Structures are given as C-alpha cells and as structure tokens.
Amino acid sequence: MPMHRKDWQASHKPPIAETGSLNAGVAIIPQDLFSECDPGPFVCELSPGRAGDNGAAQTVRDRICAIGLDGLRARATAAENDLMSLGVTFTVYSDANAIDRILPFDCIPRIITASEWRKLETGVQQRVAAINCFLHDIYHERRIIRDGIIPADLVLGNSNYRPEMEGFPVRFGTYVHICGIDIIRDQHGDFRVLEDNARTPSGVSYVVENRHLMRRAFPDLLAGMSLMPVDDYGRRLREALTEIAPEGVDDPQVVLLSPGIYNSAYFEHVFLAREMGVPLVEGADLKVEDDRVYMRTTAGLRAVHSIYRRLGDDFLDPTVFRPDSMLGVPGLIEAWRRGNVALANAVGTGVADDKAVYAYMPRIIKYYLDQDPIIANVETHICREPEGLAYTLDHLPELVTKPVGESGGYGITIGPRASQAELEASRAALIANPTNWISQPMIGLSVGPTLTDEGIRPRHLDLRPFAVTGRSTWVLPGGLSRVALKSGSLIVNSSQGGGSKDTWVLAEEASR
C-alpha cells in the first residue's frame, strides 16, 4: 500500500516523545544521533529532502533517534548473533582453519527513491542487453572487431575468451543470465558503473536476508514504509532457468551446481536452491551418459535440463577445461553443446566483465543499441589510445592508474595519495607499456550514516543490483549495499572489513 504524505507525518513523531509527555510534564527529547554525521563533500544516501523521498529519510532518522544508541547497539548485536546462529555466514580460510563469519550488518538502511530506481533499473537492463549482444557477436561474426570499435587482441587474447563457444547458439541470445553490476554514486550525485560481474556474481542472498533481519529486529523502522519487495528473486531465477531449458522438455528439472560446503558462498547456494525449490547438487551428484545429464538419486539416475552453476568455467568439465578439477562433471560441456542441457551463465562470459573491456562499454552500448549509457562508466582513459595516454601522463597526480590485466587490485597507483617516487614509477610503467593501463579520476563515493563504535558516522557505500535474464531482463529492486566500515575507507569488500545494509527502494506514489 503506497503511503500518502499525511501518513508519513503521522508516523513521523518519535514514539518515545509521546510517552515523555505523559511523564509529569518532563518531555524526553531524543538526542540527535546524526549531529556528528556530516557527509562532508560526499553525497549522503539518507539525506532528507531528496526529490520523491516524501519524508522517508527524515522518518528513518527520527525513528533511529527514538530508539537511541543503546537500543540500536543492543538490537544490532542480537541481530548479528541471530545471523551467526542461523549460519548466514561466509567462510574465511586461514592456516587450514575454516572460520565462519557473518557479513556485518549495519542496521541503518539505505534509501533509493522510486525515480532513482527507475534510472538504475533501466540502466542495468541496458547494460545486460549490450553485454549479451557483445558476447553473441564476438563468438559469431565479430562485427565489433571488424568495425574497429574494440581491438581484436583485447577480446581474442583475453584469458576468459573461450574458443569452445565459437558459433554455438544459446537460447534467446542470453549468455549472462545472472549479472551483478557494481554501481557507485559520485560527488555530483550521479550513479556510475564501477564494474560488471558477468560470471558468477554473489551477494544476492544477503539482500533478502538483510530485509528479513530488518523485519525481525527493527519492525519499528519499517512500520508504514511502502517498499518494493525483494522476495521475488528465487521465483524469477527459476523462471529464467526454466525458459532456457532445451526445447521440447515439458517440466524441466532445474538444479543448482555448487562446489560444495567448503565454498565460501555455500550459504548463498543453499539459499538460492531453497528459494527456487530445486536440488543443490555437487559435481559428483551429476553424471553424463550419452551426452545427457543426470543426477544420482536414491531411485537411480534422473534427467537434468537446466543448471545454475556456481562454479567457474575452468572447473566445469575436466575433459574440456582443467583436467584436475574434482568439482566438475566429465562430459558436461559436450552435453551442453548438443543442446541437451542449459547452463547459466553460459561459458566464456568472463571476457565481458574484464577491466579492459569495461573501458569500452559505453562504445559497446552505443554500437549495439544505438543508445547512450543510462548509467555512465567512471570516466576512463584508455592508455593504448594516444589521447588517453597523453591525458593520463599530464594529470597523473589526480588519477588512479590501474593495470588491465588479470591481476586486478595489484599495481594500482592512487595519484592523490602517491609519493613523487611512486608517481615517477607509474609514469615509467605507462610509457613502457601503455596498452596495459587505464586511468580514472578519484571518485568520492557517496556515504550512508552507519552505526560505529563512536556513534553514527558517515561511511562510504556502493550498490550491486542483480539482474536475471531469460527471455527478458528483470532487476531485483535495490541490490546489495556494501559499506566500508572503516572511517574514510573506500574498500567495501566483505573480505576486507566491509559490511552491508538493507537497501530500500521506495514504491511509486499512488497518485502517479
């Protein structure tokens, strides 16, 4: 039920103030917990008064103040204990010890307005469409290479390029059925794509679990809010996997193929199998006979038609890729090539989410869809192109330079934080091998008020929406908001101290 402005204001009043007024005239005014949460030069994702917000952010702020710091902390601790008991965890391996960790949950939600979401949603759909066109093209006619839009070696020399895919048709031209796109918001308030994840992106289970957690631990924050639901992901995913099953199969058997309980994302695999209502299988559960795939059940072999695999290309089939893979299924790729089983995502999609290819994404979108990107890239200078190199060398102290190769994360130089010597080293590397480099301006990621040991403070955020594509593309409203819990940190990665927030997409106004 959409909410009208009047209702917002009615529920606006912090409940504790009302009880205070009964208390012999001593009004208890909740402390303003946000007084030291100045976002500085960055955009705040819970700032009141955004267009279309209709008071939601202010309501959340007031309700949080009414709960008070102690209340927030007690409930947050209880909520995190709950996650631990439920085993909503990922596994970190160190020194042969497996430690189950929860993804730290920050109880202060991030709010996306309906109009912001429309833009994000269509932007993601556009991006997925372009990626699928691109993959189809490079594994077939390669028009985009012949037309000189993207250099051949970037595609054909890419370690994620799979010659096995050449000339092989996939249903509806969909290669990337599940896509996670990392988006940030810059200092001007514009959303930008930071990275595409077109292989086996993870994190969607936290989107749903965070909302459940919110409902259990903070029902008073959610009360009366009209949000877009996040419960539909399993159904949509199952639908897409059913759509892509081989033609002529009436009631296709869908399975989720997991590397097993030792995989750090095992919880998510369990979650997705459950939400879809399909078996979670491991490689050893599957068997290929006469180029058909079966699973081993108590009643013998049973046919499988559609596989959501959470296993990298390399591990899928030891007869085709890594021969030492114990996780895969011998003969799977041949069964797939013969059209007897569907795989999601398709093999060879990694070439589309490569860092170097990312830089060309605006041109890829333009080329296939004849559209400008709805969500821009982070401005990227391609050093293999003379203008890009010249610009980068001229502005080195302001830019972040990144190697495009596989070893992402390494070799990055952050200009504004680098010493003179580091800048000179970077300059030398750029000149020596320009094709290996791209550069980007330093982005001031937006922040969200976050509960920390010092109180509520601004912390940097990103957003990973998830898109599911069979015949068409559906985007789960919101996505995973990851938050860098350390002050000033831009690293939201869960393995490096990142946490997550419940992400609220406000429903459309009824009067629209």
Added chain:
Amino acid sequence: MNVQQALLARYAESLFWMARYMERLENLARLIDVTQTFESPGLENEAWDALVRIHADETHFAKTYGAPGPDTVKRYYLLDTANPNSIRGSIEAARMNARTLRPLISTEMWKHLNVFHRDLLEVQEHELHGDSLSRLCTRIKEGVQAHTGITEGTLFRDQGWHFYEMGRLIERADQTTRLLDIKFHRLAPNGQEEKRLEERTQWGGILRAVAGYHAFRRIAPVDFGPEDVVAFLLADPCFPRSVHLCLSQTEWHLTQLRTSYGLRGTRKPLEQIEDMRAALLERSAEKVIEAGLHEFLDGMQRDLITLAGEIGTAFFRDWRPNAPPPQAQSQAQTQSQMGSTLPEAGPAIAP
C-alpha cells in the same frame, strides 16, 4: 506412489549419518554417565578402561595417552577432536552433514544444531570432574533430545525422513549392545553370592542409563536376574532402545521406501533384518549369557554394520562410484575373537 520428488543419494546418506552421529552423541553421554557411577574406589582405571574397550579404541587411545585412566579417558571422549568417536568428533561430523543438508532440513533443526555445536566446543576441562560431569552428560543428552524433538516436529516426512530415522535406529541398536557390553567388561564371570546385591545395583545403573528402569520394573519379576535385563535390552518389543524394536522400526521404514516411493533394493537389507531378528529371538537370554554375552553382542554389532552396508549399497553408493565398498566385510574380518567392533564412520568429509 510418490515418486515426484527425487532425493539425491548424497542427501540420503547425509541424513542417515547426521542422525547416527547425533544418536551416538547421546549414547556416549549415557555411557560416560554410567561409567562414572560404576567408578568404585580403587577401581577407577578399570571402569574407564572398559569405555575404551567397548569402542575398540585401545590402539588409537594408547598412541596419544598411554594407559587409560579416568582423566585421560574423559578427555579422549569429551574433548579430543582427533578422536572421531568423541563428543566433539561426533558433533563436528553431525554438523558437517547438516551443513550439506541445509537445503533439506528445517531452519530450526539447523539453527539448533549450529548452536549446540558451538556449545559443545566450549566445554572446558573442569567440567569433566566431580559432579560437573554428570551435569554435562545431562546437558549433552538433552541437547540431542531437543534435536530429536525439533526434527520430529519440523522435518518434512518424505523419503529423506525415512533415511534419517533408519540412521538413528541402527545407531541406537548398536549403542545398546555397547552399553550392555560395558557391564560385561566391568564384571566378567566370577560372580560370588555376596556380590549379588552390588550386581543388582549395577544392572539398575545400566537400565537408568538407557532410561529404561521404570519400564523394566513394571514388567520384570521383582527378583530379577541379569538374564531379565539382557532380554529387556535386546529383545523387548516395546522398549524404545531395545535392539528388537529398533530393528522392527527400521524394517517398517524400508518397507515404506519400497511401497510409497517405489525404491528398489530394499530386499537385501530386509532379509538382513529378518536374519538378525531370528538370531535375537531364537535363544533365551540365559542361553545367550551362557554361550558368551560379549561374543553375541559383538556379532550383533557386525550384523548392524552389514545392515548399514546393505542400505548404503542399495541407495547411497551410487553417487560415489569409486568409493570403497561398504566396510562391513573388511571390518568384520579384522576383528579379533575377543575384541570389540569399531563403530562405523560416516561419509568422508575431509576438505
């Protein structure tokens, strides 16, 4: 017929073993509890030694601890993760299986097991002594009973449930034979008349350890003898922990799998159950004791391993085509005449 929902062979095996390990945990707590009550001054080592022997753990134990004594045996069975038959080893294995089964079991089952696991890993050395030990054993027992209750109330009753129940029943039957055996090890022959009263107290202890004292007193003669207790624990048709009842229930589950789910391969395990029941009921308890109770119990343990092996061959092994054949034969062959049979281990789950 309900053949709609297929069950992965791997899941069936995991359910079977999760149940076994949980049941083993409960019974080990019962065994430890009763061992402590048998501990008489001057004979402590002997009492705890029996625990090691009925698990056929002598060699493994000696490697780490040398000669058995109260402290080391308790540590070995309660705290030692290197001992797969310990409380920690069993809960670890049960949780691993539960983790595999998360798509199948209820959230409540998983949550309880997860928390129980954490609780057992935090057991401290000082809880193994004096009156703390009995309280700890009760805590373990009640933890498993909570698991059993949650399972009863929440686990979906499709074919997976039958495999879960069979694992529990087979383990329970095995543990009942071991519990009886501890008595054998404790007070072998030389039963003099003046020891009769003390003997009766100890039989009472055994019955209490399996929560069977009350039921036993209802049906047994006032002046009961060892043969009455043996008959009750092995052959009683109504006592939940008697081998006989466990076998009958296993038989029912197998029959259900055939009739309701159309599973073939039930013939061999069903025949095995018939043979075992015949062995249980054909001779009186007096005769069994006369011929050697320990040997009889050892035979039962081997038969149970064979039964589990038959079930495995029929329903589980297919997912691990290269797995070694069921351990029954090879293990039975290596048993010495007087030794005890090793408890069977579940699916290999090493990383």
